[in-house]
Amino acid sequence: MALAHKTTMERPLDMEWVSVMLAIRDRQDTAAFARLFRHFAPRIKAFLIKSGASDTLAEDCAQDVMTTVWQKAHMFDPSRASVATWIFTIARNRRIDMLRKERRPEPEELPWGPEPEPDQADVLMLQQESEKLQAALIQLPEKQRILVERCYFGDMSHSEIATQTGLPLGTIKSRLRLALDKLRHELKQ
Amino acid sequence: MTGIKHHLNDALLMAYSAGTLPEAFSLVVATHISMCDDCRAALAAHDAVGGALLEDTAEVELAPEALDKCLAAIQALPPKGPIKLPKSMTNGSAPRSSVFPSPLAEYVKGDVEDVNWRSVGLGVRQAILPTSKEASVRLLYIPAGAEVPDHGHHGTELTLVLQGAFRDEFDRFGPGDIEVADPNVEHTPVAEAGEACICLAATDAPLKFRSILPKIAQPFLRI
Ligand SMILES: [Zn+2]
Ligand SMILES: [Zn+2]
Incomplete structure (x- = not known):
């Protein structure tokens, strides 16, 4: 294993x-x-x-x-x-x-660095981190995971989600905070 | 930009990444990120959550001919020309010093000297920028030492400092700093002595002014 x-x-x-x-x-x-x-x-x-x-x-x-x-x-x-x-x-x-x-206003593009090709080690690290995040997302408690998905996919603001689900806005905010804390914790492992 | 002390919070970064903020708020967020490497990195992490969700979502099949249609569409695209570099990198001359990062410059169609200021009294000037109606965003010019009237908020207010600095009951806000005020906050921002303070401020509800005059003036001035 x-x-x-x-x-x-x-x-x-x-x-x-x-x-x-x-x-x-x-x-x-x-x-x-x-x-x-x-x-x-x-x-x-x-x-x-x-x-x-x-x-x-x-x-x-x-x-x-x-x-x-x-x-x-x-x-x-x-x-x-x-x-x-x-x-x-x-x-x-x-x-x-x-x-x-x-x-959708976009942030200013970063000026291009002197090297056109990024460092392979940077690429590998970023891609590994993104896999870890993926794994951590699947591990989230169901309620948190569903809420995170609603935020990203639902085209709804946090207060619209509160109205739709009947959950208090405070509960939504704290559930999202817990989810993000958990993802951050997993990435540090 | 270094020395930024007040940043975007997770709720704003997540909503910007998810694409659910009103245009006016997105403009303030994009402008702050243009000035702040920390928040740029934090946004990348929030975007990565979106990517992970996309990877993990249950598929919905497309029509059988979808791929062929798409391949035909890309074959019909004109051949790619040389990749365009940003203007500032190709014209050889140093970029002119500017106060406004590019997302804001696009809305103003220029820099500080191009803003169409309107006086709102006591030396304070504003320029409302065109966005969708859900929320509004304005540039504020507050002369050194002048104050914005004491007010509370019905909704959320984002104030990003572009030049100079202001202080309120909570802290000092210098270039690049962003103050996030919610309905519980009442404050009286005062521009610091020295340089005039220029801010970009977005609200999703009218401000609540406490003194009589601004309350009457508010509907006229569209504050
Ligand atoms: Zn920041
Ligand atoms: Zn305010």
């Missing part, structure tokens, strides 16, 4: 997605894109439906998001985000466009 664990930590699954993404970025590899599509498009569609989109709208937008992934591949930086995180931010922005029809 210990050995198996060590192996996954040496080459986490997230690193596989990084290679797929780099094949798209560097070689416009359509086979790699197809693989990425089969894995992520159905998840993006699920995310959009949970945000209140109809099946048809979610289907169209999921395809749009994947087209944007292809177009923006040169902006993917594996030392800053996992592939899932990067795709999440694109899908989220598309959802704001589509459902809220308003702008």
